[in-house]
Amino acid sequence: MAHNVKGYTLQQSEYIKEIDCTVNLYEHDKTKARILYMENNDPHKTFGIAFRTPPHDSTGVPHIIEHSVLCGSRKFPLKDPFIELSKGSLNTYLNAMTYPDKTIYPISSQNDADFHNLMDVYLDAVFFPNIYKNDTILMQEGWRYHIEDKEAPLEYKGVVYNEMKGAFSSPEEVGFRKIKEALFPDITYHNESGGAPEAIVDLSYEDFLAFHKKYYHPSNSYIGLYGNLDIEEVLHFIDKDYLSHFEYQPVDSQIAKQAPFEKAKEVTTYYSVTEDKPNQLYVSYNCVTGETVDRELMVGLGILEYVLLETPASPLKKALLSEGIGEDAFGAFQTHLKQPIFSIMAKNVNQDKKARFYEVIQETLQSLVEKGIPRSLLNGALQVKEFELREGDFKGYSKGLLWYIGTMKSWIYDEDPTIYLRYETLLENLKAKKDTGYFEGLIEKYLLNNTHSIKMTIEPKVGLDAIIEEKVKNKLAKIKESWDEETLQAYINKTLAFNESQQTPDALEAIQSIPLLKREELDRKTNFPRFRKDKKNDTEYIISPIFTNQVVYLNHFIDLEGVEEESLPYLGMLVGMLSKLDTKSYAYEDLSMAIDEHLGGIEFHIQALHKVNQENTFKKVFVVKTKALFNQLEEQVKLVHTIINETSFDDKRRVREIIKEMKSMMEMSLSGDGHKIAYSVLLAGFSQAEYFDELTKGLVFYKKVCQIDEEWDTNQDEVIANLKKAYSVFMNRSRYTIGLTVDEELVNPCMEAVEQGLNQLESTSIPTTAFEFKPRIIREGLIYPGNVNYVAMGYNFKKLGFKYHGGYLMLKTILSMDYLWNEVRVKNGAYGCFADFRKSGNMFFVSYRDPNVAKTLEIYRKLPDYVENLNLSEREMVQYLIGTISGMDFPYTASTEGYTAQVYALVDTTEADIQKTRDEIFNTTNETLRSFAEAIRKVLEQNEYCVFGNATSIANNDSLFDTTVNI
Known part of the structure; x- marks a missing residue:
């Protein structure tokens, strides 16, 4: 239903069946700001504001401004409102994104008050940021000269500077940047909106401000709203508090079109x-x-x-x-x-x-x-x-979020x-x-x-990253040499002043400017997924009877108990091979076409599922996930059993092609997943479940695939034999548990169809022998061709005699959003850093796109003192409670609710278990938090860490490592 709102002109209103929304397009009368409201009854609301921001060079000014406007504003004058929101909001999405020609600031929430708060902070950030009052924001988020004394080398530091050094560590990202640059020589796309590291350091404070002043104006804005809103109230608020403060201003932000080339x-x-x-x-x-x-x-x-x-x-x-x-x-x-x-x-x-x-x-x-x-x-x-x-x-993301983008x-x-x-x-x-x-x-x-x-x-080019680093080092040395004593001292003073400003806490009234929900507004009851169990012919079914609009979500969980260690990497290889090889019924090309024609998708995964109620135990499963419309159920079941019962490994050439493809895909993900590699290798040293993950999909697995590829000519028969042996695991019906998510009235016909597939398998007993696990001490440097580091440190606190408590989840929020954020990111220039405390007992801290190694490890070592002295106010306690609960209460879709239920059922996790953790979070006090300091201290005293880093950083910190390995 269309709404006329004072101060706006409704230009268009139309019901769009595909998204079940009435789409209303408004224009703000005074500034010509554009507003699109997707109106429906969805309580999962979305707001976003975007600006057209074509860059004129590769200094990354659109990207740096995206970061910087969220560092304090008119109404919210603290240093980092974004992180304060992250600590204490029920948001389901909170982020900002820089594209080659636009910058978007979207949020979503299911809570009305929270939604309003988020909208207020974001609007104030983009229109009234503190960047005009405080040049240290550019120094922190963009780049700065860093020098603390006359004898020290001059350095570049800055969050975006390090982020983009990391981004361009992969050949794929280098390629995409150069492709865009070459195809659009005459228009804005020739420039790198994210910032090229070598150009970021040319951005001046004046140009930084000029870019914001030109493009961050309501007349150049595109505002999106979605969900069950009082649109008159929302638009009145946006006008009164923000848009009405501006006059219409023509903004030259048109995106020109590149003339085609006469010749490639x-x-x-x-x-x-x-x-x-x-x-x-x-x-x-x-x-x-x-x-x-x-x-x-x-x-x-x-x-x-x-x-x-x-x-x-x-x-x-x-x-x-x-x-x-x-x-x-x-x-x-x-x-x-x-x-x-x-x-x-x-x-x-x-x-x-x-x-x-x-x-x-x-x-x-x-x-x-x-x-x-x-x-x-x-x-x-x-x-x-x-x-x-x-x-x-x-x-689980708001539909409005994706539709607005x-x-x-x-x-x-x-x-x-x-x-x-x-x-x-x-x-x-x-x-x-x-x-x-x-x-x-x-x-x-x-x-x-x-x-x-x-x-x-x-x-x-061998060692290109080291060559670039050396070039930067020499450039900085020459800059330092060119400074007279007075200039040098001025930069030292500026660095020290910057450091001091970073260490100065926000004023209490500035912190309190961020609106916060009350404790009693939070739901103490856990949102446990719906499911029931059933059994047919000794096979367990985990059933979630949920409205799925005739889509059948069917998952086969295959128990890997008793599988020998040498077979595990080959099972990992099957994840990438199944559905890509010939079967008795199909050539692999025909199988691929049949899957596309009849299914909505098929996926294969291996998982180690911790049984938190049974210490040091975990369930190893191979998962076949499929989805299809109910009228394709027969084909869905047939295709699954063709793949798990009839796959042939006789086409050695095809097997080799897939191995090369798998190797390639893993290599492409290395630099982006450096933090995961670092903490996974670390945890695998003392955790059997994580070691299982390393064997089936981690770095150990990647090296095994590389070895098989290199030795293929001499070992191909052995590889094929090992693949067949691993594949034979699927032939035993006793290993299967079935997960089914579908409309209630379709449950029985689905089970009958699945039984027809399972009946093709024999049932035999499952061996119970576990593979042998030998813990090893990890102090390892993993060298990759990049420009940044990922630093992980941790151990298992249960092995040291400590118990899990729900309050650890709140401590995770506190450390990730406060101590680690400030020390590793804000003060020392890493792009990110977080803590994790798992129910298995695994505790770790890891940084992301980090210029440092030893300094970051030292920051971790000071964690126990920080935790021991925690003394949060009631406001802070509620803030961290909200932020923690927010991370637990992500809204389900039919498929995610069903899959979550299936995992809980497989490891015997009950609603009471989840509720107990939630109750412990709600009941966490300062005393609770401080009691965790001893566990953290004992974990860090084990002195185990893994660094996934560049050759220069690993070499400069060589004494820290027992082993270093080239990746």
Whole structure:
């Protein structure tokens, strides 16, 4: 129902069936600010404000401002309102994102008061930030010269500076940056909005402020609202407290269009490796393809990218891999730009195969145009897209959040913001066009005959990160030498003043400016997932009878008890192989097409599930997750049992292709997951469950895959035999537990169908012998070719005689949001740092994109003193209680509720167990928190740590490590 609101003009109001919302588009009368309200009865509300922010250079000013406006404002004059909100809000989302041409500040919450508070803090931050009063914000969040005495070397420090050093540690990120730079030489996309490390240090305070003053104005804003709101009240608040304080101001923020090239270009750049690997090229073919506002074209090209490159049956992927061109071939379709980029990439390509990469692309695409794309491939891809759109499962995030961000693909370019909220007509049109040569036409126009394209090669350079670091070091040394005594002392004084400002706590009244819910407004009762257990033919079913709109979420949990240690890495390999190999019923290409045609998705995972009520025990499971519409149930069951009962490992060439693909995918995730690698290796030294994870999906597993790949020519028969042995685990019905999430009336027919599949398996007893675990002391440096570090330290407190208590979860919030945030991030320039205390007893602290090693370990060692002296006020206690509960009360979707229930049932976790933890959190006092200091002290006295870091940092701290390893 449309609402006229004083101070605004309602320009458009329309019910959109696909999202079940009435979409109201307003314009603020005074400033011309744009407001889009997606109106419905959803209590999970969303607010967002975006600005068009095209960068004029690569200093990263849009990104640094994104960080900086959240460091204090007019109403909320403390140093870090963002972290204060994170400590004490019931938000389900709280973040900000910098894109190449826009910056978005979205929040969501299910609590009305909390939603209003978050909206108020974010609006005040973007319109009235303290950056104009305080230049130390730029020094902290962007970059600064750091020097504490005359003899010390001059350094660069800053949160975004270190974040982007980490971001460009991976060859993939280097490649994407250079691709964008090369395809758009004349417009804003040539610049790096996140900031290139070498350019960030050129950003002046004056340019920093000028950028905010120009672009962060209501006349350049795009405000989104979603959910069950009193829209008149909300819009009145936004006008009264914010928009009415401004006059209309024309803002020149238009995103220009890059003129197409007359001729395709070739570009070469470099990435860092730790040892000489001369043949490991990354090669790509990249085309500018239309405009993002053409949604039919975007979905069509997205489907085409999926068809060509994303499945085992994809003809272009198959053609590239069959010729041995690289270890993996994949696609990327970037639609977050006005002019999207379609990329075809191959990784670890031999120099002598580089030319052939482009020839195969040309030959394969030309053949598809002439002979036509197989209909089964197109039908499957269309079904996958339709299922994704209709299911609308946003994994617990507010639908409004994702829909608001989606509107930016058209709204930001002055087109109808509802384009990306509709899909019915679009799907009908694409289905109708699939037999008319439409998709073949896309190949011809945008991929074969497109001169607005580049061929990109990324070549390895040994020790490039060290070369860059040395160059920066020399540059800083020359800058220091150029300073006279007076200038040098001025910078020392500035550094010391900065340090002091970081250590000066906020005034109490500034902290109290952040609004806070009351303790009694919090729900003391846990939100336990709904389920019941049933049994058929000795197989246990864990059933969540939840409305799923006819979608069947079916999970097979396969017990891995008694599996020998040597088989575990091979089970890990099966995660990446199942559904990609031939079976008795299907060639692997046909299997892939059948999965796309009949299912909404299939996934494979291995998990170690801790049994918290039984010390030192855990359940090892292999999980097969599927989802499909109920009318495809028969095919869903049939496909699962074809995969777990009929897979063949006889095609050695195909097995080898998948091994190379797995290796490639793991390598691509290394730099982004450095913190996980560091703490996983650490925990595996003293935790059997974490050691299991290392064997099946961690660094040990990655090294095993690399070894198998390197030794394939001599050991392939042994590898195949080991894969078959591991696969035989699936043949035993006794190992199966079934998880089923579906509408109540569909439970019985689903169980009957599943039984038909299980009846194909024999039941035999399960061995109970556990694999042997030998703890080892971890003081390890893992060297990778990057520019930052990830520092993990910890141990298991239960092994030292301490018990778990729910209050540890509150302490996790306190340490992550206060002590570690201030010491590791704010004062010492890491991008992030957090603590974790698990019910298993595993305790660890880890930093993310950290310039330091020894300094961070020293900060960890001071944790017990900090905890021992905790004396929180009642306000602080409530604040941390809220922040802790917020992390526990993420809203369920049907699939996440069902899966959570299944995991709880498998490890015998009851509602009483979860409620006990929640009660302990609510009853936590200062005395409770201080009592944890001794456990932390004893854990840290074990002096166990792992650093995933760059060669220079590891070498400079060599005395800290018992072992160092090149990754």
